[in-house]
Amino acid sequence: MTSLLPGPLVDTAWLADHLDDPRLVVLDATAVLPSPRYDGDHRCASGRPGWAERHLPGSRHADLTEDLADPGAPYHFAVPAPDALAAALARLGVGEGSEVVAYDTGGGIWAARLWWMLRAISVPAAVLDGGLHAWEAAGHRLASGDTAAPPAAPPAAVPVTPVPRPELWTGVEEVAAISAGDRPGTLVCALPPGGYDGSAPTRYSRRGRIPASRSLPGRSLLDDTGRLLPRPDLTTVADAALTGAGSPLVLYCGGGISAAGTALALTVLGREDVSLYDGSLEEWSKDPARPLEPGR
Numbered sequence: 001m002t003s004l005l006p007g008p009l010v011d012t013a014w015l016a017d018h019l020d021d022p023r024l025v026v027l028d029a030t031a032v033l034p035s036p037r038y039d040g041d042h043r044c045a046s047g048r049p050g051w052a053e054r055h056l057p058g059s060r061h062a063d064l065t066e067d068l069a070d071p072g073a074p075y076h077f078a079v080p081a082p083d084a085l086a087a088a089l090a091r092l093g094v095g096e097g098s099e100v101v102a103y104d105t106g107g108g109i110w111a112a113r114l115w116w117m118l119r120a121i122s123v124p125a126a127v128l129d130g131g132l133h134a135w136e137a138a139g140h141r142l143a144s145g146d147t148a149a150p151p152a153a154p155p156a157a158v159p160v161t162p163v164p165r166p167e168l169w170t171g172v173e174e175v176a177a178i179s180a181g182d183r184p185g186t187l188v189c190a191l192p193p194g195g196y197d198g199s200a201p202t203r204y205s206r207r208g209r210i211p212a213s214r215s216l217p218g219r220s221l222l223d224d225t226g227r228l229l230p231r232p233d234l235t236t237v238a239d240a241a242l243t244g245a246g247s248p249l250v251l252y253c254g255g256g257i258s259a260a261g262t263a264l265a266l267t268v269l270g271r272e273d274v275s276l277y278d279g280s281l282e283e284w285s286k287d288p289a290r291p292l293e294p295g296r
Contacts, residue, residue, distance in 0.1 A: 003099065003124050004018065004021060004023050004024060004099045004124070005099050005101075005124055005125070005126045006126075007126065007268070008115065008119075008125075008126050008127065008264060008267050008268055009126060009127055009129050009228065009264070009268055010101055010126045010127070010128055010129065011128075011129050011130075011134075012128070012129075012130070012134050012135050012138040012140060013138070015056075015101055015128055015135070016138075016140055019056075019057065019058065023097060023098060023099050024098075024099055024100075024101060025060070025092065025093050025094050025098050025099070025100050025101075026056055026058060026059040026060070026100075026101050026102075026103070027059060027060055027061070027062040027092060027094075027100055027101070027102050027103075027114060028047065028051045028055050028056070028059050028060070028061050028062065028102075028103060028104060028105075028132070029047075029062045029064055029102045029103070029104050029110040029111045029113065029114040030047030030050060030051060030061075030104040030105045030106055030110050031044060031045070031046060031047045031063075031064050031065050031106075031110055032044060032045040032046070032047055032050075033255075033257070035201075036200075036201040036202060036203045037201060038201050039201050039202050039204070039205065039206075039207065040202075040203070040204065040205055041201065041203060042076070042203040042204070042282075044065055044076060044077075045065065046061075046063045046065050046066065047061065047063075047104070047105070047110070048061045048063060048146075050105065052144065052145060052146040053144055054132065054142050054143075054144060055132070055142065055143055055144070056103065056132065056135055056140075056142065056143070057141060057142070057143040058143070059103075059143075060092050060093065062092060062102070062114055064077055064110060064113060064114065065077070067088050067091070068080065068085065068088050068114070068117070070084070073279075074279075074283065074286065075255065075279050075280075075282040075283045075286075076255050076282060077113070077255045077256055077257060078278060078279070079117055079120070079169070079256075079278050082121050082162035082164050083162065085117065085121060085162065086121065086159050086160040086161070086162045087159065089118075089123070089159075089160055090159040090160070094123065094160060095158045095159055095160055096158040096159070096160055096161065097158070098123070098124075098160070099123075099124040099125065099126075100114075100115075100118055100123060100124070100125040100126070101125070101126050101127070101128055102114040102115050102118075102125060102126070102127050102128070103127070103128035103131045103132055103135070104131050104132070105131055105132045105133065106131070107131070107219065107222055107226045107261070108127060108129070108130070108131055108222065108226060108227075108228070108261055108264070109218055109257050109258050109260060109261040110257065111127045111128065111131060112127055112260040112261040112263065112264040113256065113257050113260040113261075115127050115260070115264060116168065116260045116263055116264070116276060119165070119168065120164065120165050120168040120169065121160070121162035121163060121164055121165070122162065122163035122164075122165060123160055123162075127264055129227045129228055130225055130226050130227040131226060133225065133226055134225065134226070134227060137225070167248075167275060168274075168275055168276065169275060169276055169277075169278055170185075170248075170250045170275040170276065170277050171277075171278075171279075172277070172279055172283055172284065172290075174250075175187065175210065175250060175252070175277050175284070176290070178212070178250060179210050179211050179212045179213075179291075180212075181212070184246050184247065184248075185246055185247065185248050185249070185250050186214060186242070186245040186246050186247070186248075186249050186250065187210055187212055187213040187214065187250050187252065187277075188213065188214050188215075188216050188241070188242070188245075188249050188250065188251045188252070188259075188262065189209050189210070189213045189214065189215050189216070189252060189253065190216060190217060190218040190251055190252065190253040190258040190259040190261065190262040191209075191215075191217060191253045191254060191258060191281075192217050192219060193215065193217065195209075195253075195254065196209050196213075196215045196217070197209070197294060197295055197296050198292070198294035198295065199294075202254070202281070202285075203254055203255075203282070204254070204281055204282055204285040204286075205285055205286070206285045206288075206292050207292065207294060208292030208293050208294040209281075209292065209293055209294075210252065210281075210284060210290075210291075210292065210293070211291050211292075211293045213252075213293075214241055214242065214245065215241060216237075216238065216241040216242065216251075216262055217258070217262075218253070218258035218259070218261035218262045218265075219258075219261075220237055221234060221237060221238070221261070221262065221265040222261075228264070228265055228268060229265075231268070231269070234265055234268070234269060235269060238265065238266060238269060247273040248273040248274065248275050249266065249271065249273055249274050249275070250275045250276075250277055251263055251266075251274060251275070251276050251277065252276070252277040252280040252281065252284075253280050253281065254280055254281045254282060255280050255281075255282050256276055256277070256278045256279070256280045259276055259277070259280065260276060263276060
């Protein structure tokens with residue numbers, strides 16, 4: 001069956017035209033993650049209260065802090081096992097035949113994280129470019145209230161059968177091997193410059209980047225409105241950071257969120273050799289034997 005979605009990114013005009021399509025499920029993936037005030041200051045919370053105040057009509061809130069995270073993992077935001085993720089999606093009305101548009105109010109990184117998780121189990125998904133702010137700026141109406149509209153079809157009537165794509169994730173030992181030069185690939189840090197060079201406070205116990213990493217901040221790929229840069233500008237920024245980079249590109253950040261935004265941009269540019277290190281610096285920094293490199 002031909003996908004309803006035109007690609008990994010949709011704009012507000014496309015979504016407005018397709019909002020009532022029964023195959024489409026719109027999910028707000030916003031979470032709250034304040035900047036750290038000091039090293040070790042990790043605060044995160046569900047974005048559901050904000051969704052209840054203002055959201056796209058018919059959307060539901062997808063909680064990446066709890067419902068769509070693995071509670072047994074030693075780090076925040078860990079991707080659930082495929083079957084657990086499919087079960088959580090069923091509770092949101094996503095089943096066989098569903099296609100998902102994710103959006104957020106945080107510059108697209110939360111929506112990109114959900115998109116990547118769905119992509120990794122072969123659920124058709126896209127991100128709304130510019131998120132809720134773009135939708136509102138285009139003059140489309142918003143809804144409010146803590147109860148989502150009933151799904152067009154009964155949730156979990158036919159749950160998604162996940163088809164995992166393990167090549168989209170890279171584990172800590174593989175990351176260590178790439179860093180040491182024992183395995184092909186390029187590590188790419190999606191944190192802002194202060195996180196990359198260790199000059200800014202971190203949510204974790206140690207500052208710095210994984211050795212042999214390149215820098216491609218997720219925010220550098222967005223314009224002032226939170227949309228992805230136009231393709232020529234996107235290409236220029238990506239090429240400046242990745243010229244000569246070996247494949248695959250393994251992206252990381254603090255918790256696998258900003259890295260997903262960078263993964264979205266690279267996918268829009270046609271890169272198919274992109275993987276995410278799910279544990280990112282939260283997992284890496286917990287082990288004192290794992291080296292971190294400060295400075296530029």
